[in-house]
Amino acid sequence: MKEKIVAILSGGMDSTTLVYQLSLVGYEVACLSFDYGQRHVKELEAAKRTTKRLGLEHIIIPFGAEMKYLVSGSALTDTAQEVPQGHYAADNMKATVVPNRNMIMLALAAGYAITFGARKLAYGAHAGDHTIYPDCRPEFAEAMTKVLELCHFDGGIQLIAPFMNISKSDICVIGRDLGVPYKNTWTCYAGLDKPCGVCGSCVERAEAFAFAGIPDPLLQEDK
Amino acid sequence: MKEKIVAILSGGMDSTTLVYQLSLVGYEVACLSFDYGQRHVKELEAAKRTTKRLGLEHIIIPFGAEMKYLVSGSALTDTAQEVPQGHYAADNMKATVVPNRNMIMLALAAGYAITFGARKLAYGAHAGDHTIYPDCRPEFAEAMTKVLELCHFDGGIQLIAPFMNISKSDICVIGRDLGVPYKNTWTCYAGLDKPCGVCGSCVERAEAFAFAGIPDPLLQEDK
Numbered sequence: 001m002k003e004k005i006v007a008i009l010s011g012g013m014d015s016t017t018l019v020y021q022l023s024l025v026g027y028e029v030a031c032l033s034f035d036y037g038q039r040h041v042k043e044l045e046a047a048k049r050t051t052k053r054l055g056l057e058h059i060i061i062p063f064g065a066e067m068k069y070l071v072s073g074s075a076l077t078d079t080a081q082e083v084p085q086g087h088y089a090a091d092n093m094k095a096t097v098v099p100n101r102n103m104i105m106l107a108l109a110a111g112y113a114i115t116f117g118a119r120k121l122a123y124g125a126h127a128g129d130h131t132i133y134p135d136c137r138p139e140f141a142e143a144m145t146k147v148l149e150l151c152h153f154d155g156g157i158q159l160i161a162p163f164m165n166i167s168k169s170d171i172c173v174i175g176r177d178l179g180v181p182y183k184n185t186w187t188c189y190a191g192l193d194k195p196c197g198v199c200g201s202c203v204e205r206a207e208a209f210a211f212a213g214i215p216d217p218l219l220q221e222d223k
Numbered sequence: 224m225k226e227k228i229v230a231i232l233s234g235g236m237d238s239t240t241l242v243y244q245l246s247l248v249g250y251e252v253a254c255l256s257f258d259y260g261q262r263h264v265k266e267l268e269a270a271k272r273t274t275k276r277l278g279l280e281h282i283i284i285p286f287g288a289e290m291k292y293l294v295s296g297s298a299l300t301d302t303a304q305e306v307p308q309g310h311y312a313a314d315n316m317k318a319t320v321v322p323n324r325n326m327i328m329l330a331l332a333a334g335y336a337i338t339f340g341a342r343k344l345a346y347g348a349h350a351g352d353h354t355i356y357p358d359c360r361p362e363f364a365e366a367m368t369k370v371l372e373l374c375h376f377d378g379g380i381q382l383i384a385p386f387m388n389i390s391k392s393d394i395c396v397i398g399r400d401l402g403v404p405y406k407n408t409w410t411c412y413a414g415l416d417k418p419c420g421v422c423g424s425c426v427e428r429a430e431a432f433a434f435a436g437i438p439d440p441l442l443q444e445d446k
Binding site: 032059060061062064066067069070071072097098099100101102103104106107108110111112114115134135137139140143144146147148149150151152153156157 | 255282283284285287289290292293294295321322323324325326327329330331333334335337338357358360362363366367369370371372373374375376379380
């Protein structure tokens with residue numbers, strides 16, 4: 001019988017690569033996604049295609065109006081704000097912080113893990129996120145690891161963050177070698193037919209594909 | 224201008240006493256409650272009476288079907304299970320654990336604190352809960368304190384748990400001296416007109432009122 005694990009799946013490159021990796025190394029993966037009021041649902045649609053393709057249990061948590069209010073004020077969820085363009089390292093990307101998003105997602109995912117009968121929980125935070133988002137930094141992950149060990153009986157839930165010390169480019173190399181179909185991922189902050197190519201997410205994605213030496217299927221005409 | 228704080232308010236004795244205490248010492252308190260699929264809403268109705276009386280901002284987060292599923296399997300939310308009777312210290316009270324409830328509530332409350340502009344977050348965990356619930360123990364609160372400091376910019380959110388080392392009886396003494404109207408609280412697991420008097424919560428509440436030497440207004444005919 002396979003060991004169970006819960007993975008947080010946004011539908012972006014990082015978490016999709018994570019879910020493929022966990023499945024391929026032998027876990028029974030249950031995926032959890034969040035509809036917290038993103039500007040568009042293209043990431044979530046991509047997440048559904050991944051779990052359907054892999055035949056995995058998948059729960060999408062819609063945030064109601066009250067929960068959306070709790071985490072309001074971000075350019076990612078507030079359509080009155082402009083999504084900043086340019087590279088992620090720039091200070092203006094702070095506007096894309098959703099208050100306490102990672103702790104909220106991890107806390108709900110740990111509840112799901114307990115209900116699902118898993119002792120492990122995985123998420124795809126990586127080194128490229130560190131400078132901007134406090135809740136993607138290694139010290140946050142270490143503190144979450146500790147509190148998750150204490151949240152339930154018998155050692156609680158073990159947090160796995162295999163990409164914590166590598167970059168999105170390294171993740172793309174892993175995914176390339178695992179054969180992850182990146183056409184079933186979405187990264188761009190805008191919800192157009194094609195990625196906009198200018199937002200921070202698009203810039204970072206392009207760097208990752210260039211590093212891995214493969215074309216981005218979303219940018220190919222014949223995808 | 225008053226300093227802002229977010230408090231988690233269940234509508235029970237402990238969190239209601241906490242909210243009165245915070246208000247009386249000069250905070251601008253915003254309250255957060257959760258409808259996570261409790262068997263009845265009498266606690267939430269009591270919470271509403273408290274915030275209305277004190278004139279406080281109050282958000283109630285309804286858990287949708289998907290979120291309820293994440294934290295399913297508890298006797299508190301699953302009407303197919305019997306609520307265990309007797310004292311809290313007994314092993315059968317483990318059935319009343321809602322998976323990762325406190326971390327989920329604290330994580331959402333921290334998001335709310337950031338949005339509300341508060342740097343502090345308070346909750347009413349107390350010493351009487353420790354033996355049963357991992358997420359009410361001091362070591363869990365310490366680990367949550369640490370991770371909340373790291374969840375956002377500039378020192379994150381400070382967790383305040385003033386009742387962590389005292390009992391429900393001590394809390395009742397504090398509430399008595401502050402003049403907390405305990406008729407606007409609800410403790411019993413059953414949702415009848417009067418408290419059932421036999422569930423673990425009722426037993427503990429009766430001990431607290433006896434210790435404080437005051438009658439429980441919910442048990443008086445002329446309440």
